[in-house]
Amino acid sequence: MPAPSSPSCSNVRSRFSNRADVTALLAAFCFFLSAIEYMLPKPLPFMRLGIANLPILLAVDMLPFNWFLVLAAAKVVGMSIVSGTLFSYVALFSLAGTMVAALVMRGVRRAGGHAVSLVGVSVAGAVTSNAMQMLIARYVIFGEVAWLIAPLFLVTGLITGTLMGIFAEFFAEHSNWYSCAMGQSDVLNFDGDIAVNPKGKSSQDPEQGAPIGKRASPPRAVENNARFTRRQRYEAFFEPWISALLGSIVAIIFLLQSGIIIKAAYLTLFIAWTWFAGKRFSLVSTVMVSLSIVVANLLIPSGRVFFKIGPLAITQFALTEGVSKALSFEGLMYLSKAAIMPGLHLPGRFGAIIARAFQYYDRIIEDQGKVRAKTVVRDVDALMQRVWSSVRLADTSLGTGKTASKTVTALARSRFRASIAISLIILIAAVTLAIAGKLTRV
Amino acid sequence: MKFYSKVRVRFLDLVIFGVAAALVVGTSLLVLNRQSGTRYVQMTGETGEWIAPLNKDAEYQIPGPLGITYVHIHDGTAAVVDSPCKNKLCILAGAISEPNQWVACLPNKVFVRITSSGTNDSGGVDAGAF
Numbered sequence: 322m323p324a325p326s327s328p329s330c331s332n333v334r335s336r337f338s339n340r341a342d343v344t345a346l347l348a349a350f351c352f353f354l355s356a357i358e359y360m361l362p363k364p365l366p367f368m369r370l371g372i373a374n375l376p377i378l379l380a381v382d383m384l385p386f387n388w389f390l391v392l393a394a395a396k397v398v399g400m401s402i403v404s405g406t407l408f409s410y411v412a413l414f415s416l417a418g419t420m421v422a423a424l425v426m427r428g429v430r431r432a433g434g435h436a437v438s439l440v441g442v443s444v445a446g447a448v449t450s451n452a453m454q455m456l457i458a459r460y461v462i463f464g465e466v467a468w469l470i471a472p473l474f475l476v477t478g479l480i481t482g483t484l485m486g487i488f489a490e491f492f493a494e495h496s497n498w499y500s501c502a503m504g505q506s507d508v509l510n511f512d513g514d515i516a517v518n519p520k521g522k523s524s525q526d527p528e529q530g531a532p533i534g535k536r537a538s539p540p541r542a543v544e545n546n547a548r549f550t551r552r553q554r555y556e557a558f559f560e561p562w563i564s565a566l567l568g569s570i571v572a573i574i575f576l577l578q579s580g581i582i583i584k585a586a587y588l589t590l591f592i593a594w595t596w597f598a599g600k601r602f603s604l605v606s607t608v609m610v611s612l613s614i615v616v617a618n619l620l621i622p623s624g625r626v627f628f629k630i631g632p633l634a635i636t637q638f639a640l641t642e643g644v645s646k647a648l649s650f651e652g653l654m655y656l657s658k659a660a661i662m663p664g665l666h667l668p669g670r671f672g673a674i675i676a677r678a679f680q681y682y683d684r685i686i687e688d689q690g691k692v693r694a695k696t697v698v699r700d701v702d703a704l705m706q707r708v709w710s711s712v713r714l715a716d717t718s719l720g721t722g723k724t725a726s727k728t729v730t731a732l733a734r735s736r737f738r739a740s741i742a743i744s745l746i747i748l749i750a751a752v753t754l755a756i757a758g759k760l761t762r763v
Numbered sequence: 764m765k766f767y768s769k770v771r772v773r774f775l776d777l778v779i780f781g782v783a784a785a786l787v788v789g790t791s792l793l794v795l796n797r798q799s800g801t802r803y804v805q806m807t808g809e810t811g812e813w814i815a816p817l818n819k820d821a822e823y824q825i826p827g828p829l830g831i832t833y834v835h836i837h838d839g840t841a842a843v844v845d846s847p848c849k850n851k852l853c854i855l856a857g858a859i860s861e862p863n864q865w866v867a868c869l870p871n872k873v874f875v876r877i878t879s880s881g882t883n884d885s886g887g888v889d890a891g892a893f
Contacts, residue, residue, distance in 0.1 A: 429775075429779065433775045435773070436773055436774050436775040437773055437774075437775035437776055437779070438771060438772060438773045438776050440772055440773075440776045440780075441773070441775050441776035441777075441778070441779040441780070444776070444779050444780055444783050445779050445783070448783045448786065452786075465816070468793075468794050468797060469794060471790050471794060472787060472790050472791040472794055475783075475786060475787045475790055476787050478783075479780075479783050479784060479787055482783075483780070486776075490771075621801075621816055622803065622814040622815075622816075623814065623815050623816055623819070623821075624813060624814070624815065625811055625812070625813050626811060626812040626813060626814055634814055636813075636814055638815075
């Protein structure tokens with residue numbers, strides 16, 4: 322390796338030796354890509370393209386093993402916070418799929434060496450991830466019938482895995498940021514600019530000519546004004562960590578329930594809570610997902626035949642089982658949405674990495690640079706470099722901004738009291754429902 | 764096109780792709796096989812019809828004009844374990860597990876048979892059997 326030849330080069334080099342930082346940036350891209358994935362139309366509720374795994378794929382060669390695992394875990398936890406699914410089954414799917422796939426990808430890379438490219442690594446990861454999720458689907462929501470869709474999901478994994486692998490290989494070959502991270506290059510280079518931009522946030526994108534960070538609010542913001550007011554009010558009164566703690570307690574109470582009526586009552590409570598929290602939710606998609614879970618369970622008939630729709634027999638136990646699973650699934654979904662607030666900070670070093678990843682994530686969302694299909698690799702590469710250099714400068718100002726004044730602590734104290742009060746109300750509602758369920762045996 | 768020409772696919776990539784493809788084909792065959800092999804117990808009583816998978820242990824109580832006929836599904840077989848009839852032929856008939864095998868308690872008007880799918884449109888007992 323040649324010695325750094327200029328100050329900026331040594332900066333770049335030392336920056337990349339900060340594994341936590343590289344991990345956070347990659348995790349931020351995972352969040353961002355999963356947000357994009359969320360917006361894409363899906364033929365089936367649980368079928369995904371897997372673009373959120375691209376950063377993990379790139380990290381296979383980049384990070385040491387422990388940091389690689391930290392990245393995978395950060396992806397799962399961060400994505401669950403962004404989408405508010407931390408306490409739901411979705412997080413379980415994501416956790417199992419991602420961690421197992423990460424281990425397999427790393428293993429294939431180690432074992433294969435130069436005989437394998439990122440395409441093979443990606444295919445192995447995607448197929449194991451989907452297989453893992455099928456196993457969980459089998460035992461948690463769909464039952465026996467999960468085997469029926471297993472081939473479909475594995476084929477999806479095979480196809481998307483190949484596509485992602487080809488893209489990752491191509492990106493790794495052409496990305497300047499990637500070659501810097503791999504120690505093959507010392508100079509960051511985006512849009513003809515050098516890495517360390519002294520103006521930081523106020524810099525202009527040469528091609529767009531628009532200032533970064535000043536973006537017109539999206540149209541749905543106007544539509545959902547009422548929701549945003551609710552959300553602001555809620556966030557002003559509720560401490561994120563208390564909300565998360567309350568959510569986990571209520572989740573346990575909820576999971577102990579077995580009756581359909583009591584579960585439906587909880588679901589109603591959670592939907593109301595989500596509404597108060599000003600979170601976005603769609604009853605239509607709730608109904609669609611619930612229906613698909615119920616229908617999947619009905620495919621294996623069991624119990625008294627109520628009636629028949631063509632070849633499908635509607636049977637008593639299959640129906641109650643399906644409705645019960647759908648209620649659990651959706652209940653946890655709403656509970657999680659309501660209880661997980663975006664300001665949630667996790668403790669410890671892992672929490673710090675997630676927090677840093679969210680900083681990067683905000684920068685990615687704010688960024689004005691366009692990604693065009695024709696020059697996708699170059700555009701994404703430039704985006705990565707811009708985001709990376711911008712947060713570094715913002716970081717220094719972060720330290721001074723933390724000096725807390727007395728008014729802030731007073732505010733915090735009143736917010737703490739309000740949080741406790743809201744928590745008590747919700748907890749009492751949840752416990753009352755549980756007791757009512759026990760007494761009436763519904 | 765541009766992507767593909769620049770990506771060098773290596774030997775192990777093809778191997779992995781092959782293994783994954785084989786896994787897909789294997790699962791599909793397994794699923795097809797399993798699905799055609801899934802058997803159900805179809806129980807018809809005077810008041811309605813019940814269906815249960817044969818591979819899941821369960822107890823069913825089928826009401827008839829004389830009382831309740833108890834059907835026991837255990838270890839992939841189904842049997843009438845108790846019935847309020849006089850001759851108890853249905854209990855003596857023992858356990859059934861093959862498609863189109865059946866046990867009936869005629870006095871209590873309960874008919875139990877094995878089908879190879881959840882619906883009653885396949886197999887089909889010939890009319891003479893009843």
